[in-house]
Amino acid sequence: MTRVAQCHCGQLQLSCEGEPYPVVACHCQLCQRRTGSLFHIAAWYEKHRVVFEGRASQYTRDSGDAGLEMTFNFCPQCGTSVWWQSPRSEGPTAGKIGVAAGCFADCDFPPPTVSIYEKHKHSWIDAPEGTxxxxxxIPPA
Ligand SMILES: [Zn+2]
Ligand SMILES: [Zn+2]
Known part of the structure; x- marks a missing residue:
């Protein structure tokens, strides 16, 4: 299955092949500010399963709670933050591309496999049962 993520104006598009893993809900304050929403959901894909179209500008943020510097790719026209490269060299996101799950605008998109930084989670939000x-x-294994 191929799903297409796109920015608000449609200029920047990513065609993503197969199922994402992991799918991470993050409630940290940097993600709240970056998305303008109350949390963010990242769908991770191996880079070779993603086809990029359109132009992107980059913003590199300082290390957040996680202590990792990250560079986000956003549409220079409408400003939507669409994708980023994992800064990790090990673990389930190593070498992968994170895509903002909301950019798929697909109500059947797979739910989060994990929910992190819940210390900043708004009280009315809950991950699906069993997440x-x-x-x-995520604590080191
Ligand atoms: Zn755009
Ligand atoms: Zn976050």
């Missing part, structure tokens, strides 16, 4: 939830980042 592993962490106060901060």
């Amino acid at each position: 592993p939830c962490f106060k901060a980042g």
Whole structure:
């Protein structure tokens, strides 16, 4: 299955092949500010399964709660933050591309496999029953 993520204006598009893993809900304050929403959901894909179209500008943020510097790719025309490269060299996102799940605008998109930084979670939001939830980042295995 191929799903297409796009920015608000449609200029920047990513065609993503197969199922994402992991799908991460993050409630940290940087994600709240970046998205303008109350949390963000990242769908991770191996880079070779993603086809990029359109122009992107980059913003590199300082290390957040997780202590990782990250560079976000956004549409220079409408400003939507669409994708980023994992800064991690190990773990389930290593070498992968994170795509903002909301950019798929697909109500059947797979739900989060994990919910992180719940210490900043708004009280009325809950991950689906049975989702592993962490106060901060995913603890090292
Ligand atoms: Zn755009
Ligand atoms: Zn976050």
